[in-house]
Amino acid sequence: MNALLGFMHKEMRHILRDRRTLIILLVLPLAQVLLFGFAVRTDVREIRLVAVDPAPDAATRSLQARFRGNDVYTLTRVVASPEVLPELFQRGEADQAIIFPPGFAAELGRAATGRAAEAPVLQVITDVADPNTGSALQAYADQVVRRWQRDRLADRVGPQVVAGALAGITPRVRMWFNPTLESVNLFVPGLIAVLLTVVSALMSAISLSREKERGTLEILLVSPLRPWQIITGKVLPYMALGFVNVASVLLAAWLVFGVPFRGSLALLLLESLLYVLVSLALGVLIAARTSSQRTAMLGALMGLLLPTLLLSGMIFPLTSMPGWLQAVANLVPGKWFLLSARGIMLQGVGLAHLWQETLVLTGMTALLMVAAIRAFDVRLH
């Protein structure tokens, strides 16, 4: 009988026999996704907007109507002069203000037909006391205006001219793929990263350190089993479990939160598997360096949870971090997984765009697996 198969069979027995742990491992990630998905949101709802409209015309009224018709916006009042704005913001009666220039409709008409060099300036003032929601607010307003403009031009001059008239506008990439700025769409890939890391690393770390603690590892090391067989035999069954987690979390993301899956599901599963492997290998390494289940657990939690939360780009954008921290973040596998997962789910890009991320993850997997196997090559110590 094949030694590796026999060993894997034994691991499966361990997993299946410990029903309670199995249920925890299967249900916990799902529960977390639901909890986080509902709780952690940076979406902005009910924006109170003040319009400053010194000279109302067809265009200003049309745009104001657009804001009124938007679910997110409440147009609280229309004033003639911006002087009252500071007070309104301070009293907390306004989150955002939009200031129309006088003669808005006329200027817009001239710009659209090419008779004026520049488009009229529409000023948007936003309360950014909370920077997170602030930038979201700004982006919302930007988008409402842009759509309004596009529709207007389309109505008036037909599609061909629209393309030309819009040519000067630089689109914001971010707005394309998550147009309603649903934070859950950004969070779910991040959540998957965190859950996969913690669950996978915990599983392999605990399972190996348990053998260490009970003394069965010694028997395995004395046996003809090679270190690579021990590691593979440990990792593959847990990879299957990790895969079930990936599937259930993705399904929940899709069914409950309506997170889009624009790209290839196969590619997403492949990247997830790579990421599970990286995490399992990390767990093995942690178990190799610790002597008890408890320290291995703490090591896996502390050593992986925080870097993945903070440095993967899940919550805090990496681009706003100092250069050296961005360099450190390159070492966090979660960063690369997150880039691929978001790319596939939200942007629908394929391997052609994600080859770098995939390559990095593959490289990390290979490196960590070799390191894990070496850590168990007892003769080296």
Next chain:
Amino acid sequence: MTADAPAVEVRELTRHFGDFIAVDAISFAVARGEVFGFLGANGAGKTTAIRMLTGLLEPTSGEARVAGHDVRTEVEAVKRSIGYMSQRFSLYEDLTVRENIRLYGAIYGLDRRTLKARTTELLTRLRLESRQDTLVASLPLGWRQKLAFSVALAHRPGIVFLDEPTGGVDPVTRRQFWEMIYEAAEEGTTVFVTTHYMDEAEYCDRVSIMVDGRIDALGSPEELKERFGVDSMDDVFVQLVRPQQGEAA
């Protein structure tokens, strides 16, 4: 392994850990089919020596051949020809009796038919047929140790290393355990056993006693008792070990 080669042959085997010399140029040989007691106080270097003989630890210098294979260059061959049972429990408690046997059979490369035959034989011998599907955790300690020993022999190794196999086992079971050791030896298996029980040392064909990394005495229990002019292995052990501990104190 050639027919006349000793099961274990050790020459000037040494292991350093930094400045500390755990095993200091020990030499001995164990004949095939012999029950060899490897004694010594805690920290005398027994475990280090066994780890070198089982291929877990590389010697600093010296030479050792186990079942005819060099422990330095032919580790895999050494591992395939030995059985091992440690002082800590060597079976998986959350697996059944049969699953444990199956696992070790697979690890040691038994084919399906041999494994099946050995499993039946082993269960019959231990009278565990009716409990083959119970979890090992629910077996009494004595039975577990006997099972562990049988499992360590399931691939018919030429030599079996037993590291304090009877620790914490009641006297009756210990007696039964030694009967199993004798049976194995009669069938030609070399038994290399460490123990802290001196009555068990009396059961061995020959014993060696390690003190501070060196083998200070080697011979049959009768020879050693005669040489030290005492009546029991217990006294031999105490005479050898005490002066050293006195110095250290």
